[in-house]
Amino acid sequence: MTVGAWIVxxxxxxxxxxxxxxxxxxxxxxxxxxxxxxxxxxGGPDYVEPAERIAVFDNDGTLWSEQPIYGQFAFAxxxxxxxxxxxxxxxxxxxxxxxxKGDLKGALAGGERALVEILAATHTxxxxxxxxxNVREWIAAxxxxxxxxxxxxxxxxxMLELLSYxxxxxxxxxxxxxGGVDFxxxxxxxxxxxxxxxxxxxxxxxxxxxxxxxxxLIRLADVDFVDDKEGKPAGIHRFIGRRPILAFGxxxxxxxxxxxxxxxxxxxxxxxVHHTDGEREVAYDRASSIGRLDAALDEAKVRGWTIVSMKDxxxxxxxx
Amino acid sequence: MTVGAWIVxxxxxxxxxxxxxxxxxxxxxxxxxxxxxxxxxxGGPDYVEPAERIAVFDNDGTLWSEQPIYGQFAFAxxxxxxxxxxxxxxxxxxxxxxxxKGDLKGALAGGERALVEILAATHTxxxxxxxxxNVREWIAAxxxxxxxxxxxxxxxxxMLELLSYxxxxxxxxxxxxxGGVDFxxxxxxxxxxxxxxxxxxxxxxxxxxxxxxxxxLIRLADVDFVDDKEGKPAGIHRFIGRRPILAFGxxxxxxxxxxxxxxxxxxxxxxxVHHTDGEREVAYDRASSIGRLDAALDEAKVRGWTIVSMKDxxxxxxxx
Numbered sequence: 001m002t003v004g005a006w007i008v009x010x011x012x013x014x015x016x017x018x019x020x021x022x023x024x025x026x027x028x029x030x031x032x033x034x035x036x037x038x039x040x041x042x043g044g045p046d047y048v049e050p051a052e053r054i055a056v057f058d059n060d061g062t063l064w065s066e067q068p069i070y071g072q073f074a075f076a077x078x079x080x081x082x083x084x085x086x087x088x089x090x091x092x093x094x095x096x097x098x099x100x101k102g103d104l105k106g107a108l109a110g111g112e113r114a115l116v117e118i119l120a121a122t123h124t125x126x127x128x129x130x131x132x133x134n135v136r137e138w139i140a141a142x143x144x145x146x147x148x149x150x151x152x153x154x155x156x157x158x159m160l161e162l163l164s165y166x167x168x169x170x171x172x173x174x175x176x177x178x179g180g181v182d183f184x185x186x187x188x189x190x191x192x193x194x195x196x197x198x199x200x201x202x203x204x205x206x207x208x209x210x211x212x213x214x215x216x217l218i219r220l221a222d223v224d225f226v227d228d229k230e231g232k233p234a235g236i237h238r239f240i241g242r243r244p245i246l247a248f249g250x251x252x253x254x255x256x257x258x259x260x261x262x263x264x265x266x267x268x269x270x271x272x273v274h275h276t277d278g279e280r281e282v283a284y285d286r287a288s289s290i291g292r293l294d295a296a297l298d299e300a301k302v303r304g305w306t307i308v309s310m311k312d313x314x315x316x317x318x319x320x
Numbered sequence: 321m322t323v324g325a326w327i328v329x330x331x332x333x334x335x336x337x338x339x340x341x342x343x344x345x346x347x348x349x350x351x352x353x354x355x356x357x358x359x360x361x362x363g364g365p366d367y368v369e370p371a372e373r374i375a376v377f378d379n380d381g382t383l384w385s386e387q388p389i390y391g392q393f394a395f396a397x398x399x400x401x402x403x404x405x406x407x408x409x410x411x412x413x414x415x416x417x418x419x420x421k422g423d424l425k426g427a428l429a430g431g432e433r434a435l436v437e438i439l440a441a442t443h444t445x446x447x448x449x450x451x452x453x454n455v456r457e458w459i460a461a462x463x464x465x466x467x468x469x470x471x472x473x474x475x476x477x478x479m480l481e482l483l484s485y486x487x488x489x490x491x492x493x494x495x496x497x498x499g500g501v502d503f504x505x506x507x508x509x510x511x512x513x514x515x516x517x518x519x520x521x522x523x524x525x526x527x528x529x530x531x532x533x534x535x536x537l538i539r540l541a542d543v544d545f546v547d548d549k550e551g552k553p554a555g556i557h558r559f560i561g562r563r564p565i566l567a568f569g570x571x572x573x574x575x576x577x578x579x580x581x582x583x584x585x586x587x588x589x590x591x592x593v594h595h596t597d598g599e600r601e602v603a604y605d606r607a608s609s610i611g612r613l614d615a616a617l618d619e620a621k622v623r624g625w626t627i628v629s630m631k632d633x634x635x636x637x638x639x640x
Contacts, residue, residue, distance in 0.1 A: 051515060128557055172517070185561045195371060196561030197492070197518075203558055208550035208576060215579050217557055225544075230528035237448055237537055238523055239559060241505045241516030256528060259535050 019165040022158040022316040028271070028308045032162065035269040036169050039245065046267040050170035054244040056200075056236060056257065057159070059177035059184060061250040061291040062273050063192060065154040067282040068145065069104075070290065072183045075138050077104070079122035087121075096121070120221045124204065127216040128182065135186040149318075152191045156273075158314045159248075163192055166246070174244070176200045176235055178228035178253055182219075200239040202227045228253045233260035250275065255296035258305060270305035272296060277311040280318075339485040342478040342636040348591070348628045352482065355589040356489050359565065366587040370490035374564040376520075376556060376577065377479070379497035379504060381570040381611040382593050383512060385474040387602040388465060389424070390610065392503045395458050397424070399442035407441075416441070440541045444524065447536040448502065455506040469638075472511045476593070477636045479568075483512055486566070494564070496520045496555055498548035498573055502539075520559040522547045548573045553580035570595065575616040578625065590625040592616060597631040600638075 023029040038046040039053065060066035069077075080090070080099045090096035095114035098106030108114055123131065144154050163173050173194055175184060181201030188194045203225040206217040227235040233256050236244065247254070247261035250273040258270045274293065275284050285293040300307050310317065343349040358366040359373065380386035389397075400410070400419045410416035415434035418426030428434055443451065464474050483493050493514055495504060501521030508514045523545040526537040547555040553576050556564065567574070567581035570593040578590045594613065595604050605613040620627050630637065 051509070054517075174517075181558070181561065189371070197374075197494075197559070199561065206554050206557060208553060214583050215553065215576065217553060233528060233535065233537060234526050237526060238501070239517070241501065241519065256535065263534050 019168065020158065020161050022161055022314060024313050024315050026313050028306050028313045031306045032165075032269065032271075035246070035267060036166065039267050040169050048245055048266065052242065052245065053166075053169070053171040054174065054240060054242055055166050055171045055246040056174045056176040056240075056244040056248070056261070057163070058249040058251070058254045058257070059175050059179055059201075061275065062248055062254070063155055063159050063163075063175070064151070065144070065156075065281060066291050067275075067284070068290075070179070071151045071154075072179050074142065074145070074151070075135065075183065076118050076122040077107075078138060078142060079134065080118060083121065123180065123183075124219045124221045127218055128206065129216070131182060131219055132186055135183055139187045147318075152187055153319060155191060155319065156314070157316045157319045159273075160192065160319070162248075163194070167193070171246070172198065174198045174200060174240060176227065176232055176247075176257060178202055178226065178231075180204070181227075200227055200235045202231075230256050232257035236260065245269070247271070248273070249296070251291040251293050252296045253291075255299060258296070259299075262303070262305075270300070270303075271308060272300050272305060273308050273310060276309045277314075277317065279311075281310060283311075339488065340478065340481050342481055342634060344633050344635050346633050348626050348633045351626045352485075352589065352591075355566070355587060356486065359587050360489050368565055368586065372562065372565065373486075373489070373491040374494065374560060374562055375486050375491045375566040376494045376496040376560075376564040376568070376581065377483070378569040378571070378574045378577070379495050379499055379521075381595065382568055382574070383475055383479050383483075383495070384471070385464070385476075385601060386611050387595075387604070388610075390499070391471045391474075392499050394462065394465070394471070395455065395503065396438050396442040397427075398458060398462060399454065400438060403441065443500065443503075444539045444541045447538055448526065449536070451502060451539055452506055455503055459507045467638075472507055473639060475511060475639065476634070477639045478634045479593075480512065480639070482568075483514070487513070491566070492518065494518045494520060494560060496547065496552055496567075496577060498522055498546065498551075500524070501547075520547055520555045522551075550576050552577035556580065565589065567591070568593070569616070571611040571613050572616045573611075575619060578616065579619075582623070582625075590620070590623075591628060592620050592625060593628050594630060596629045597634075597637065599631075601630060603631075 020029055038044060039048040041047055057063055060070055077099055080096055084090055084100055090100060095107040095110050095118055139151060142151060143149065144151055147154065166173055175188060175194055177184060179201050181199055181203055184201055185196035185199050188199050189196065205220040205222040205224045207220055209216050209218055225231065243264040244261045245267065246269040247258050248271040249257060262268050262270055275282060277283060284291065285297060340349055358364060359368040361367055377383055380390055397419055400416055404410055404420055410420060415427040415430050415438055459471060462471060463469065464471055467474065486493055495508060495514055497504060499521050501519055501523055504521055505516035505519050508519050509516065525540040525542040525544045527540055529536050529538055563584040564581045565587065566589040567578050568591040569577060582588050582590055595602060597603060604611065605617060
């Protein structure tokens with residue numbers, strides 16, 4: 001092969017193939033590609049320095065499925081069962097008794113207080129390393145109640161492609177989720193290629209302690225920071241320290257994050273995943289107790305944010 | 321030139337030149353280079369994946385000078401002077417009256433309460449963007465009281481080289497400082513090539529507010545998290561989410577950070593800058609109220625941590 005032929009062939013190979021094959025051709029895909037193209041075009045009016053290409057994603061319902069219950073809550077329920085032999089009193093004490101009988105409705109009859117008790121019993125009182133191990137073991141084995149697949153397989157293929165596409169264009173991708181940061185960090189690197197230091201979430205207090213001359217951090221029951229709704233911009237400010245240029249969510253809990261992102265100068269992309277696909281996933285929005293999308297949906301329409309219809313805009317939902 | 325000659329020449333050019341020219345040849349430099357070499361040697365017993373090559377640095381007294389007063393406190397004093405016209409009552413109200421007269425000792429006679437009042441008046445009550453601008457303007461103009469240089473020139477040249485050397489070897493460098501995170505983030509990227517999202521520090525609460533339809537975060541007087549002493553491991557856990565393999569500090573405030581780093585499995589590097597150079601900088605350790613190095617110095621000796629003597633181990637202290 002001549003050098004000339006090699007150059008021609010290389011150029012041909014370098015033609016960009018479709019980086020978002022699981023997205024149907026439609027307005028959302030077009031808006032994403034156009035936005036990225038604008039901010040990476042050196043010398044263009046919307047060019048953004050790579051260091052400022054910060055993209056933030058909600059997790060539950062945006063990157064992975066949140067129905068019928070949040071993954072982290074499924075973990076908590078399984079931990080109650082695993083810990084039950086050490087707590088014989090739980091068989092007659094709510095909300096644990098109901099959890100052990102598999103009666104979720106009964107368990108949650110106690111409202112927020114029941115929820116807090118379940119979370120405290122399963123998320124606190126141990127070292128950060130022990131908690132890490134609990135999550136690691138659970139996420140490697142637990143199966144989604146509806147599909148029987150691992151939770152880390154209940155992620156959205158189009159969003160995985162979007163994360164990769166953004167990173168290939170110099171973006172730094174972050175998770176900004178209401179979920180517990182220590183629950184997510186265990187598996188986000190392998191699942192989304194998002195390292196622990198780029199995961200922002202809700203945080204509990206810890207206590208420094210020396211155990212046999214070795215320092216440990218004990219997880220306390222005091223919640224320190226709730227990274228949801230108005231907490232999301234605060235979390236972005238606190239943990240990332242610069243304003244994102246792209247934000248993706250799926251519920252009213254993400255509304256302030258999108259507003260905060262939108263309020264910066266220069267090109268911005270705001271996206272919402274709309275769960276419209278009752279066949280391939282679950283159809284829900286304004287009336288759902290999990291991942292309610294109501295006020296943010298109205299605002300998205302008024303302000304021209306990109307609404308991604310799972311049914312219409314995604315060729316594939318989950319990885320094959 | 322033949323291809324063979326070109327390869328030979330390239331190999332010659334690729335010979336590593338000294339990446340730490342401001343470090344004298346001595347045990348600390350040798351220990352650093354040996355540690356880095358061990359953790360980057362693929363297949364070696366101490367190899368560490370790039371993603372796990374987390375290096376944390378204290379800021380005050382470790383990366384830049386902290387004498388005669390912390391840079392952030394100098395900023396606060398200058399802000400009191402700048403704000404004085406809007407606060408006529410300060411001329412007769414302590415600690416402000418003393419600050420305005422340039423009487424630092426008098427200002428601090430009120431102890432911690434005086435300090436908190438000065439910080440609250442200069443660091444809170446404005447939006448995060450306003451505070452950002454205040455710091456940006458100050459850091460661009462304020463001069464160090466002893467040397468007359470910009471504060472960002474009062475950084476340690478050997479440490480700048482160390483940061484670059486680590487990054488060239490696949491490390492991710494973080495600041496973990498007791499200083500206010502929002503004060504540091506304004507200038508760390510330009511000064512240390514450490515981006516805002518890799519700066520961990522003390523944090524105040526913020527309040528979300530809509531002003532003329534645009535969201536802002538107001539800085540509140542409530543301190544949320546103090547990233548010092550036992551707070552440093554908590555900060556590392558909370559913000560970074562993995563255990564560093566290298567930690568560098570200079571005072572007892574860094575002791576727990578070094579202990580936490582040391583407690584991980586595998587190769588570790590723990591370093592302390594010892595301020596031994598009264599001629600080129602300031603000589604201080606066990607008796608200093610700023611940057612006291614006492615218990616950590618004892619522990620370093622017992623545990624074989626690397627103690628860097630500014631006088632003996634640094635060829636140059638500040639950038640030329």
